[in-house]
Amino acid sequence: MPRVSELFFKTAIVFLILGVAAGLQMAISGDHGAFPAHAHINLLGWVTSAIFGGYYALNPAKAERRIAVIHYGLYTVGIVIMLPALYWMLAAGHPEIEPVVAIGSLIVAAAVLIFGFVVFSSSETVRSATAAPAR
Numbered sequence: 001m002p003r004v005s006e007l008f009f010k011t012a013i014v015f016l017i018l019g020v021a022a023g024l025q026m027a028i029s030g031d032h033g034a035f036p037a038h039a040h041i042n043l044l045g046w047v048t049s050a051i052f053g054g055y056y057a058l059n060p061a062k063a064e065r066r067i068a069v070i071h072y073g074l075y076t077v078g079i080v081i082m083l084p085a086l087y088w089m090l091a092a093g094h095p096e097i098e099p100v101v102a103i104g105s106l107i108v109a110a111a112v113l114i115f116g117f118v119v120f121s122s123s124e125t126v127r128s129a130t131a132a133p134a135r
């Protein structure tokens with residue numbers, strides 16, 4: 001598996017553990033006020049990171065590009081800023097932290113645009129540079 005896929009999956013499982021813990025906390029306490037944070041931890045942190053990892057595993061030529069690591073770094077920094085702040089804002093009732101959520105969200109959005117670029121860009125240049133010369 002390409003290194004960037006491994007990184008995405010390791011990050012994803014950490015967020016699944018945190019997302020499930022937040023879900024259990026809500027279910028046990030009976031206070032569902034932080035459900036949007038729980039949903040985003042699971043969907044941005046677990047599901048989307050795992051899909052990114054799976055995409056790079058299926059496209060190893062693209063996984064070797066520097067932009068794949070930039071995508072991983074930016075996306076992960078974004079969700080690490082956004083999700084704990086969102087949880088803190090909703091679970092503990094701290095609306096003043098919303099600008100931090102906004103900054104994290106914008107970083108996540110930028111990383112998603114980078115992924116869009118990766119998906120639409122051709123992997124031909126990488127493949128032809130590494131392929132054996134034709135006879």
Ligand code: HEM
Nearest residue numbers: 019020022023024025026027032035038039042043046047
């Ligand atoms: C042990 C695991 C989990 C527990 C105990 C749990 C618990 C909960 C609870 C108590 C709510 C609030 C429901 C409400 O008030 O309407 C909720 C909402 C939600 N959960 Fe989970 N959850 C778990 C795992 C997951 C996972 C793995 C995902 C996604 C991959 C997920 C996605 C969502 C979403 C999207 C909502 C919002 C649903 C809505 O809009 O009503 N949950 N969960």
